[in-house]
Amino acid sequence: MSKFWSPFVKDLVPYVPGEQPKLAKLVKLNTNENPYGPSPKALAAMQAELNDSLRLYPDPNGERLKNAVAEYYDVQANQVFVGNGSDEVLAHIFHGLFQHDKALLFPDITYSFYPVYCGLYGIDFQTVALDEEFQIRVADYARPNGGIIFPNPNAPTGRVLALEAIEQILQASPDSVVVVDEAYIDFGGQSAVALVERYPNLLVTQTLSKSRSLAGMRVGLAIGSAELIEALERIKNSFNSYPLDRLAIVGAAAAFEDREYFETCREKVISSREHLISELSGLGFDILPSAANFIFARHPLKDAAELAVGLRQQGVIVRHFKQARIEQFLRISIGTPEQNQALVDALREL
Ligand code: PMP
Numbered sequence: 001m002s003k004f005w006s007p008f009v010k011d012l013v014p015y016v017p018g019e020q021p022k023l024a025k026l027v028k029l030n031t032n033e034n035p036y037g038p039s040p041k042a043l044a045a046m047q048a049e050l051n052d053s054l055r056l057y058p059d060p061n062g063e064r065l066k067n068a069v070a071e072y073y074d075v076q077a078n079q080v081f082v083g084n085g086s087d088e089v090l091a092h093i094f095h096g097l098f099q100h101d102k103a104l105l106f107p108d109i110t111y112s113f114y115p116v117y118c119g120l121y122g123i124d125f126q127t128v129a130l131d132e133e134f135q136i137r138v139a140d141y142a143r144p145n146g147g148i149i150f151p152n153p154n155a156p157t158g159r160v161l162a163l164e165a166i167e168q169i170l171q172a173s174p175d176s177v178v179v180v181d182e183a184y185i186d187f188g189g190q191s192a193v194a195l196v197e198r199y200p201n202l203l204v205t206q207t208l209s210k211s212r213s214l215a216g217m218r219v220g221l222a223i224g225s226a227e228l229i230e231a232l233e234r235i236k237n238s239f240n241s242y243p244l245d246r247l248a249i250v251g252a253a254a255a256f257e258d259r260e261y262f263e264t265c266r267e268k269v270i271s272s273r274e275h276l277i278s279e280l281s282g283l284g285f286d287i288l289p290s291a292a293n294f295i296f297a298r299h300p301l302k303d304a305a306e307l308a309v310g311l312r313q314q315g316v317i318v319r320h321f322k323q324a325r326i327e328q329f330l331r332i333s334i335g336t337p338e339q340n341q342a343l344v345d346a347l348r349e350l
Helices: 007-011 040-049 063-073 086-096 113-121 163-172 226-236 246-257 259-282 304-313 337-348
Strands: 080-083 104-107 125-128 148-151 178-181 202-207 220-224 294-298 330-333
Touching: 040 246, 063 080, 063 220, 063 246, 080 086, 080 226, 086 113, 086 178, 086 202, 086 220, 086 226, 104 113, 113 125, 163 178, 220 226, 259 294, 259 337, 304 330, 304 337
Parallel strands: 104 125, 104 148, 148 178, 178 202
Antiparallel strands: 080 220, 202 220, 294 330
16 A cells, blocks of 8 residues: 555455466466467468558557458447457446446356456446356346346356347346356357347457457457447547557457367367366266356365365466355366366376
């Protein structure tokens, strides 16, 4: 604490990101990155962009990327917003689209950045408990105004809602902005982008950090009605008009265009997930059904915090949350088959 800090900064409770260790030899299964590298076409596009043009500002609108996303999802380019990671896109949403004097609704077990943004932007919020199966209960999500946000699949549970359930939420809350955070959608869910034509209050956010292996580049996006996207553009242009650099714009666009590489990687991750679930079940773990690139697992007899420490001592990092109701779970990102095997071997020792 410094005497130079304003009361506002003194009161901030920032988000604590997962550890990014310096040791390359650790088996890193703690922050849901993709174990496979980015599309070779994305790398080539960025290499081609490494030239004299870097002295010039990038396209403030990232049109090249917006067009690639619009083409992929069969929407108009003016229905796409791009930003510096979906965390930044979410920041703009919290800042400008959620009403500051009406409580925002989200699950009590969810992405822990949501309450942080509420604190930062002075938004009231109300949380609602997940059901006994750690699933979102659709009936709890009717909101006359004020906004709703949840990830689908949810994090850190990995549980997914069907499109029909999302549609029920949208129908129950036609005057609220409903944000579906689809950071993990490509590993098992159906994207709600299919609903944006019919629901002008729906905003879907996505990231290139997970299924497109570009966490190090920081690109995220939102897709929704042109009126919601225009609001985000206004906010962005009042904050940082050039959120994406030249490399990010061409690399992310090429990643969206390379469907074949994307499909291959996601299938590998999904099949590794199913294999890991069966291995860990064999070791006595209870694992929630997962539609994400991670699993949420607990052992009926072993303490999760101790398991996380024991794994770390053997060079495997997973994520443990101290939050009530989930303190006996570990969130384990899906790695390569070799990394997953290293985890299973380490767990056998504990
Ligand atoms: N939403 C959820 C649910 C996440 O788990 C994450 C990753 N921590 C993000 C958004 C942010 O992803 P990024 O900023 O890398 O796009």
